[in-house]
Amino acid sequence: MPERFDVIVVGAGAAGLMCAITAGQRGRRVLVLDHANKPGKKILMSGGGRCNFTNLDIEAEHFLSANPHFCKSALSRYTQWDFIALVASHSIPYHEKSDGQLFCDHSSKDILQMLLAEAGQAGVEVRLNTGVETPVQIPNGGWSVLTNKGELSADSVVIATGGPPIPTLGATDWGHRIARHFGHEILPYRPSLVPYTADLEHKATWSELSGVSMRAELTVASRSWVGDVLFTHRGLSGPAVLQITNYWREGEPVVINWCPDQDVLVAWQRDRHSQGRKQLRTWLSEQLPRRFVNGLMQGWPGAEQTLADIRQDAMAQLAEKLHRYSFQPSGTEGYRTAEVTLGGVSTTEISSRTMESQRHAGLFFIGEVLDVTGHLGGYNFQWAWSSGHAAGEVV
Incomplete structure (x- = not known):
């Protein structure tokens, strides 16, 4: 029995x-x-x-x-x-x-x-x-x-x-x-609450930023989320990334606002007169992680200019890159590191x-x-x- x-x-x-x-x-x-x-x-x-x-x-x-x-x-x-x-x-x-x-x-x-x-x-x-x-x-x-x-x-x-x-x-x-x-x-x-993996282009750039954490807003077709984002050797992790994977579908781009708490263009227009001699790179590094700023501005012709010297159209391009950065994940780390099943x-x-x-x-x-x-x-x-x-x- x-x-x-x-x-x-x-x-x-x-x-x-x-x-x-x-x-x-x-x-x-x-x-x-x-x-x-x-x-x-x-x-x-x-x-x-x-x-x-x-x-x-x-x-x-x-x-x-x-x-x-x-x-x-x-x-x-x-x-x-x-x-x-x-x-x-x-x-x-x-x-x-x-x-x-x-x-x-x-x-x-x-x-x-x-x-x-x-x-x-x-x-x-x-x-x-x-x-x-x-x-x-x-x-x-x-x-x-x-x-x-x-x-x-x-x-x-x-x-x-x-x-x-x-x-x-x-x-x-x-x-x-x-x-x-x-x-x-x-x-x-599918796996969810899981880090993103980056394509080869991003992986090469972002691996140098591995360990940098910063506040950002991530948006997919159906949802936005603000929170900490962590750069890894494989791609992106951190609470905001894990949250947004609940709503992301494979093939969708993720739009990232790297500076969600203020409009960079408006801040530049405010400070260009009072802090005109300050180098743009230095000014941005007061608001964002220095390693991130250096990576963002690598090879950019206006990187060494001052707030007073940089042209408005060039600053508008930089603001667009900061506030509406489009990232196409190659995928996620899958069940290996996912916290849950969706x-x-x-x-x-x-x-x-x-x-x-x-x-x-x-x-x-x-x-x-x-x-x-x-x-x-x-x-x-x-x-x-x-x-x-x-x-x-x-x-």
Whole structure:
């Protein structure tokens, strides 16, 4: 006879652990399975090792989905304040970094240890290094789950395996394949919250600027975003770049305003008389990183001129280059460094209240595997907590 549980959760990440904790606290016998050798690997590496675990401003507008209303129910029933209260109950120190983003003061390990402690208290069992085959629905109700360590059975199976990003941590598209097997539509998915790669021309120029960070505005066809941009050896990264990749489509240009906080032409007209003897390069370097200015003006004939000497038409050309710079990415760094998957299991036949499949009783999908993607800034973790909690209340 297979070993029997009330609930089997596949995936020991943020959503899976939250679901298991919630179900365990209801007295359910819960087993969490994961093929990795450690739980919560993405939790540990998130936020530069400090885990941006939620955001103070959780609204549906910060999430992308073919059904923008789907996330509202779960987010409203297990809020950021609920998770913050849990963090506080474990005396984990945290701080707001910017734009409502909450980070651990010390380490992401604090969040993972909190979740594992809660799971232990709720009687949840976690088994690692366990490969799982496609679950089989039992005709009279329930599920059979075959693993590399034997057969199991449960009333409910929860798919919490996320998506393909960061395959070095063991991430795969297993959850999407399972959903497709059971007749669910899989919307086209791709890596997002991911750095851009540059073409050869830009790569040669920008590699010399690697490490330079500056505030800029990035615009694609459907959205603009202001924030920090970081030059890398491969192309562009930084918060503004990661955010805009949620809206960018391959082949689209990205228009960059390198100086979003003031009009350079207007500033030049203002300063050309009072600071007329100042070299243009020096003047720009007071507003923008010097290495960036040197790269921008390399080979430009007006680089050494003063504010008073430079012609208006030449200054207008420079302003155009600063405020409306068109960059055609060669692509992105892909799943290797992406933080999330954009797209995934269609929510059309998933209950927004319980996360249960409307095609197969007792089959649930939570977290990143679903077609719900948050902005950068703790939103994807909050979706994991909220969707996991929603399923955990009913499994």
